[in-house]
Amino acid sequence: MPLWDEVCLEVATRHPEVEFSKYHIDALAARFVTAPDSLDVVVASNLFGDILSDLGAALAGSLGIAPSANIDPTRTHPSMFEPVHGSAPDIAGKGIANPFGAIWAGAMMLEHLGCRQEAALVLDALDWASGRPETRTPDLGGGGTTATVAEAIAARIRSSYHS
Numbered sequence: 001m002p003l004w005d006e007v008c009l010e011v012a013t014r015h016p017e018v019e020f021s022k023y024h025i026d027a028l029a030a031r032f033v034t035a036p037d038s039l040d041v042v043v044a045s046n047l048f049g050d051i052l053s054d055l056g057a058a059l060a061g062s063l064g065i066a067p068s069a070n071i072d073p074t075r076t077h078p079s080m081f082e083p084v085h086g087s088a089p090d091i092a093g094k095g096i097a098n099p100f101g102a103i104w105a106g107a108m109m110l111e112h113l114g115c116r117q118e119a120a121l122v123l124d125a126l127d128w129a130s131g132r133p134e135t136r137t138p139d140l141g142g143g144g145t146t147a148t149v150a151e152a153i154a155a156r157i158r159s160s161y162h163s
Contacts, residue, residue, distance in 0.1 A: 004045050032056055053084045062139040064098025067105035071112065081109040095145040098137040100126055103153055125156035
């Protein structure tokens, strides 16, 4: 991946005000586990970024909670927002998929579009839901289903919006 390394170094050189550190993927994966608070932003190729985002989500409790975004900062092309996790065929149709990552990705999209108040309402509802077993799916030790958790979060957003 020499091209990736060259481009990252070129961009870092143009922005000396931004701290830049280069890691081999195995060392960075270890740092995710042993010192996650030492990391702020990680820029990685698609392959390594996919691995690290899954690792980070798993360390936080579940692949189902992490959002992701592929953002075009120039806003020339559309940006994409989605949960980190994949299709999860092992739990398909069981009603236990965690909707947090998809909902959080929606909040990130709202923020990107300039709807900061609405994004904050969504994040507040996720925070609220994460604190209650009935509004968490089994991967987070809860008893909710995908539908009941999503419905509870939507109800919280509606009630917060109208108050």
